[in-house]
Amino acid sequence: MVEALETLMHEHRLIEQVAGSLDTFVANLDRQAEADRQTVRDYADFFRTFTDKCHHGKEEDRLFVLMNQFGFPKEFGPVAVMIAEHREGRDHIGVLASIGAGDGPLTDDERQAVIEHGGAYVPLIRAHIMKEDNILYPMAQQAIPPDEMDKLAAAMERFERDEMGEGTHERYHTLAERLIEAYPPDASRMAEGAACVGCPGHM
Numbered sequence: 652m653v654e655a656l657e658t659l660m661h662e663h664r665l666i667e668q669v670a671g672s673l674d675t676f677v678a679n680l681d682r683q684a685e686a687d688r689q690t691v692r693d694y695a696d697f698f699r700t701f702t703d704k705c706h707h708g709k710e711e712d713r714l715f716v717l718m719n720q721f722g723f724p725k726e727f728g729p730v731a732v733m734i735a736e737h738r739e740g741r742d743h744i745g746v747l748a749s750i751g752a753g754d755g756p757l758t759d760d761e762r763q764a765v766i767e768h769g770g771a772y773v774p775l776i777r778a779h780i781m782k783e784d785n786i787l788y789p790m791a792q793q794a795i796p797p798d799e800m801d802k803l804a805a806a807m808e809r810f811e812r813d814e815m816g817e818g819t820h821e822r823y824h825t826l827a828e829r830l831i832e833a834y835p836p837d838a839s840r841m842a843e844g845a846a847c848v849g850c851p852g853h854m
């Protein structure tokens with residue numbers, strides 16, 4: 652894989668781990684820990700900033716734009732599906748963010764909403780990542796000439812620096828590590844999700 656796509660796939664590995672962590676958190680939410688609201692806020696912060704603004708930003712504003720020039724329109728087909736899934740994920744995380752912004756212990760309704768939207772987001776982002784790793788990125792690599800891919804890697808680095816600011820990436824790595832440690836991904840549940848690779852109707 653070329654550098655630009657390697658970078659994105661590397662980010663996928665971290666996003667998967669934090670999604671696995673969210674899965675564990677949601678599965679244990681009935682224990683009602685005092686810090687639940689802060690934890691919801693932390694997950695929303697990671698998925699909103701690292702996953703959506705930074706990672707999806709580099710895809711939508713850089714990679715997909717380049718793919719448009721090499722035969723993949725954004726109105727229909729695989730790129731359109733990816734953009735629609737980014738949007739769907741954004742809606743779920745928006746709900747977590749607004750709950751995270753509240754005060755005091757989570758109410759029953761809020762806990763239910765975290766279970767519903769967190770529970771929907773985890774399989775969505777996992778399946779989405781699998782499609783990108785196994786279908787979309789290989790298609791991009793085949794369609795886009797190597798010199799354009801080199802320029803893309805540099806453009807992604809600039810995006811990271813200009814849009815996200817120095818040190819942001821590292822800060823979110825630290826947050827991710829903290830969440831993964833507090834709520835470790837369950838290997839068997841992660842494997843269940845992975846069994847869906849190549850399921851018909853997934854793209």
Ligand SMILES: [Fe+2]
Nearest residue numbers: 659706710783
């Ligand atoms: Fe991605």
